[in-house]
Amino acid sequence: MKAMNVLENLSEILSVKGPKDINIASITYDSRKVEKGSLFVAIRGFKLDGHDFIEDAIKNGAVGVIGEKEMNLPDGVLYVRVKNSRKALSQASSIFFGKPAEKLKIVGVTGTNGKTTTTYLIKAILDEAGLPSGVIGTVGLCIKDKVLPSERTTPESLDLNRIFVEMLDEGVEYVSMEVSSHSLKLHRVDDIRFEVGVFTNLTQDHLDFHESFDDYYSSKKKLFYLSKRAAINIDDPNGRRMCGELDIPTLTYAIEGKADLKAEDVRIDSNGVTFKLNFYGKQKNIVYKVPGKFSVYNSLAAISACLFLGIDLDTMAKALEKVRGVPGRFEPVDEGQDFTVIVDYAHTPDGLENVLMTIKSFVKGKIITVFGAGGDRDRSKRPLMGRVVSEYSDYFIITSDNPRSEDPEAIINDIEKGLDKNSKYEKIVDRRAAIKRAIEMASRGDVVLIAGKGHENYQIIKDEVIPFDDREVAREFLKEKGRMR
Template sequence: MKLQELLQGVEVVSASVPLDMELHEVCYDSRAVGKGDLFVAIRGYATDGHRYIGKALEQGAAAIVCEEAPAGAPAIVVKNARRALAEIAANRFGHPADAMTMIGVTGTNGKTTTTYLVKHMLEEAGHKVGLIGTNQNLIGDEVIETERTTPESYELHALFARMRDAGCTHVIMEVSSHSLVLDRVHGIRFAVGVFTNLTQDHLDFHKTMEEYRKAKAMLFSVCDKGVINLDDAAAPAMLIDAKCPCLTFSCDKDEAGLTAKNIVMRADGVDFLASTMNELARVKLPIPGHFSVENALAALGAVLSCGVTLEDAAKSLATATGVKGRVEVVPTDTNYTVLIDYAHSPDGVENVLKAVRGFAKGRVVALFGCGGDRDRTKRPKMGAIAARLADFCIVTSDNPRTEEPQAIIDDILAGMQGTKTPMQVIANRPEAIHWALDHAKADDVIVLMGKGHETYQEINHVKHHLDEREVIAAYFAQKK
């Protein structure tokens, strides 16, 4: 491929290489550079690719795209290397996103379930759908493992190309606040953007809740239509910032364009009457919890914006299934219940524990920790919420990363001071799970929060295998 073809639409400041030169491949990781490649030096969250230009050249890079070029380097200087990478990636793969209907979902909680519900409804309507998200990426039924919620722009366009070539007509994807700020989705035009909610998370990156909200709002400047949760406190500001017409949804505000009425909570799901200006339909979703109603409304808003009727969408929700690590029931063959959930923020913990309390016949037992090297201010808040909503708390570790597990636990316990809720502190997570199972009583619901779909515990930059389902299965195998 020729350099000038890759640079179509890129804002170039200067170039010291011939634009008609042939290149082999595009790389932004210097470790992957080969002879004849184009290396794009981007400024990352943890490091700066400009530091590795010399290494890339040593490994055979034919040209460098960067914001600051070393003397004598064969370089194309651009104003914004991250945006340039996104534009180069789109050119490299033939602008695959333009060939499909793009739907993006942003928000603190509910993104993953919402995307799976959208995928299910669109497939029921006869479309082939690609999905990009926290749990995994999907091309129809083909599973592609993922490292982060929204991949870097180069991997993203490569994935779009695979989806396009496989015949996908729609792509539903989680769009993280990081990806919006760091230009991973730069240049993508979304047919529909969805906002689920905004609660405290990622303040280690965004610093303030308003900056976090503004990051989420960026999605609605690159959408044709928006779908906004009117029940969330951030909704008015999101609607003001949106640059597209928006459909609002609500569980209790009649002025919303899509509402849920006559909500019935069951241990195995939720029922409600979905209503728009022109349509009514009874929804039966086999996923429990009030947040499931909100997720269903968000997903319904997305598919309605894509032309699916409310009646057809509601029918398909009846056959939807839950998402791994989201209020997931673990088989135990006992007289108590064990659930795994990804809740790792104050709002997430509150939502799942309230949902469980709505159907638990016995005690609600909360087992949780907080991630290391992340926003410390949410730790005591999560502790306080768990102590308020659970009947028993087990405080443990959840990806301590480079921090001491006990130091993180101490931050959590600070929010639980003065509570009368009994608790146990066990830093080792498998041991904490064993303790919970050893002390379970009839009709208890034990909620393992934080890991969800994850199958590892990250300690000092190393991901150690830890699948809570396996821990539970091994526990019961030893009991036989």
């Protein structure tokens, strides 16, 4: 593609130096991935600045560069100075790949909790309706039945466009994707026009990245400037606020409040949830075999989005009844033991409370919780997480999550600040040893909750990424305990 074709569609260009008639063979924002004919986009990161790697990019074969700083590059190399490199990357990659998002029907799901499950429920409904679909999110990428790993909840704009092209090549027509507040604030999804934007809820998280809760809310709200229609949880106060600020067609859903889609006669037990869906007088019994009030909300979110896609309620009910859960979301680990082990991704105060309240509703014995908090992330939520776990657990073990560059013991000390004075707990820094301890002490009727990492198959300690899967570690110790009986 000619560079001039890219430039014609870039907004906020400040200046252009060098030849515009060069051919662009690829685009990258990583100087290590530059090849002959690449257009390198220099992005100011949180740790590194891409502008410092422009010389390396040119040595590796870059024929053009987009950046924000005043630069003098060698003769024959195109330099485009823009106001915002991240915006430019989104626009350039969309143009370079032929605007693939415009050829797909994309549902974006945002919120603090419930994003992953909702996207998978939407895919289950699309599959039941015979509509070829894909998922982009925390657990990974699903392209029809093919599952691929994913590095972040919402990939960078360049990677997103590449994924969209791959999906189109595989015959995908619909995509349900998680849209994180980071991706919205950092312009990763600027050039996507979502068929439906879904808002699940908003509670404290990511205040290490967002300067305030209001900034967090405002970032989430950006999804709906990019969406044709909206599905909003109005039991959440921020959802009600959002509804009052949008001017696009909206379906509201709720359990408690008055909404377009209302869950009535809700019943929750250890086998899952059942409820009667009331949609403008139309009623449908819904069964979803994952317990918890959050399961009702996730079902309502998926149904609301799929109504906008023209799918009938009968198809949706059939699809939801077939779903057996999502990896790492209230996922049981069963090796024939006489107590329950559940692995869940809950890593916020609200997420932990939702999961623990659900367990409380059916547990026959004790609740034993293993949890920690991520390093280099929002420190203010740590004591709040501790308070919730101490309130709902009979016994708990505070351990490492992904400590990253922080001292694991310092993170544990932050969590301890929120504990009830009568809490029964211990601290075991080694996560493997903590899981072993919880399983060893569990007896008939107890529930062991291993929270925080869910589907993740790694642990980040300092600069190392170590293989670690809560489910596999729990399975190992359950088998060991079974042999010792």
